[in-house]
Amino acid sequence: MARPRPVATPLRTTLTCAVALVGLTALTGCGGSPAASADDGALKVGVLFPGSLSDDGFMESAYRGYQRAARTHDGRIAFSKVEQVATADYEQALVRFATGSDLVISLGGQTDAAVRKVAARFPDVKFAEIGGPADGEPTANLALYDPQQAEAAYLAGAASALLSKKDTVAFVGGAELPAIVNAAEEFENGAKAADPGVRVLTPQYVGDFNDAAKAKQSALADFGAGADLLGQVLNLGHKGLAQAAAQTGGALIGGPLAHPCPADGTYAGYVETDIGAEIEYAAGHLAADTWKAEAVHFGLTFDEPHNDLVLCGNPPAAVQKKLDALKARITSGDVTTR
Template sequence: MAQSRLRTPHVHRTSPLHGTSLLHRTSPLRRALACASALAGLVALTGCGGTSAANSSGGALKVGVLFPGSLSDDGFMESAYRGYQRAAKKHAGTIAFSKVEQVAPADYEQALVRFATGSDLVISLGGQTDAAVRKVAARFPGVHFAEIGGPADAKPTANIALYDPQQAEAAYLSGAASALLSKKGTVAFVGGAELPAIVNAAQEFANGAKAAAPGVKVLAPQYVGDFNDATKAKQSALADYGAGADVLGQILNLGHKGLAQAATQSGGALLGGPIAHPCSADPAYAGYVETDIGAEIEYAADHLAAGTWKAEAVHFGLTFEQPHNDIVLCGNPPAAVAKKLEELKAKIKSGDITTR
C-alpha cells in the first residue's frame, strides 16, 4: 500500500518508515531481572539494560536516563531510545550516557536517586515519573533534571526542565485524519492510562476530529490502564468498533497491536504512531502520526554539552524550530483529505490552533 506523506521537514529523524527495530531484542524478563538487581544492590545503573561505552570516560559529563518501559515497545520509549542513541553517538567522548529500562513505579525514586548521585543531568520519560522526579530533584539541587512527557501545564522548577513532545498536537492531527477517513462518521480514541497528558490528548483528538468534520461523532475515550497490554487494548477497540466507530486514534505502546487485531476482526482501521512503519506492514493502519520523542533527549544533551542547559518549559512538535510531529496517510487518500490536514497543520504552526 502506498503512503501519502504530509511532511514537515526536520533533521532529527532516522529512517522513520523502516520496520526493523534499532534494538537488540533481548529477553524482557532477563532485562527486568537485571534492572531489579541493579536497583536493589550497590552495583552501577550503567550495567542495566546495556549502556553506552562512553561511561568509561572518567572526565566526561554524565547523563542518566530513566526509561520506565521497554526500549522495544514500538512506541514512546523506543522513539525516545532512538534519540538516546543519536545523542550518545554525537557526544561520544564528551558525555557519558547511562540508562535503565522497565522500572516498576515503586522503584522510580530509587533509580532517580542513583542517577542523581553521579550525573550532571538526569532525564525521565513519561508523566508517570512526575512525582518521583520532583521529589528527587528537590533533594539534589545541584543536579539538572529533565522530564519528557509530563503534565503539559506543569511549571519548571529551579533545576527541572519540562519537555513537552506535544502528544496532544499529534492526537489533534490523528483526530482530524480519523474523522476525514471515517466512512461511518464515528471515531474514537484509546489511551494507555488516564494520566493528565493522555487525557488532554484524548480531548485534542476530539477537537481535531470536529475541526476537520464538524458533524462527526466522537465516542468517549477509553483508557486501557496499561500502555503495553494488547489483550485489554483489543477489548477496548472491539467495544468502540461495536459502538459504530470505524477509525480509532490511540496513544499506546505495544498495546496498539491489540487495536490492529480488533480492526482486522471488525473491518475498521486505526492511526498508528509515534513510530511510523511501511503501510504494507499491516493493512489495519490507515496511517501514522509520528512524534520524535528522542529529539528531546538530543536537545537536553546538546545544551548540556554547550553549557547552555537551563530549567525551562520547551514545547516541541510543529511549533518548534525543527518540527517533530508529522502525519503519514496510507493508500491514496482523496486530495481534499490531504489538503484539509495541511491547512490544520499550518494553523497549528501559526498559533491559530493551540493544543496545550
C-alpha cells in the same frame, strides 16, 4: 519560529556503553564495571525508559535518540539507562541515577510525580522530563520537554473524522494522566473541526501503556460500539489495538510510531515525530554548558523534532487538502492545543 537545536560539541575521551538497571540494585557497565566510574572525566547522563525499548513507538523513538546522543558525545558524556520499570519503582530508579549523574532524563508523563519529587531532593543535579503535562511548570533544576502529543492528537482526530465510513471514531490512551487526557480532548476537538457531525465515543484509558491484551479489549469495545477508526497514545499496548483492528476490519491512527505506515494496512495514518531528538537536545546543551531548566514545546512549528500526521496509502485529495488546512491553522497559531 526558530527551532531548538541539539548542540554538538566534539570533545575527547571514551564513551561508556549503555547500561541497564537490574532489579534496581546496581548500575553496571557493559564490561561489568560501575557506570559512575567508567570515565572520571566524562559527564554522566541517566535515562529512565519506563517502557520497552522495542515498543515500536514512543520509547523506541526516544531510544534511537539516546543512541545518536551517545555517538555524538562519545568521550564527553557517559550514558546509562533503565527500561521497563514498574510504576512503584520510578522513584528508586531516579534516585539511583541522581546519586551519580549530572543529568537525569525521564520519559513519559507517568513519571511526572516521581521526577518532581526526586529533583527536589537533588537540587544540584539537572533533570529533564519528556512528555509530561503540557502546562507543567519547570522548577529550578527540572526542564520540561513537550513533544505536543495533543497537537498530533488533534490532527489524528481530524483525519479520523474525514476518513471514517461510519461517522464514528474513538480514542484509546495508556493512562488517565493530564497529558493523555488533554490528547483525548484534542482528538475530539480535531474530529469536530473536520466534521461537526462525527460521533466521538467516550475515550478509554487502558491503565497501562504496555498492556497489549487490555488495549485489545478496549479497541474491540470501541469497534463493537460502531467506531471504525481509533486514535491512540500507547506504548507497547498499541500492538493490541492493531490486533483488534485486523480482527474487525477497523483501522488505527496516531502514535507516534517508530517507522512509516505498517504494511499490514491497520493504520490509516500515524504520528511522525522524533522523541529521541529531545534527549539529544538535553545532552547537547549539557555538553555545551548551556543547559537550562526551561519548558520547550516541540511540534509543527519546529523543523526537528517535527510533529506531523501522515496519512497512509493513497488518501483522497480532498481529505489531504482539509488536513493540510488544519495543520496550517496550528502553525499560524489560529488553533492551539495546550
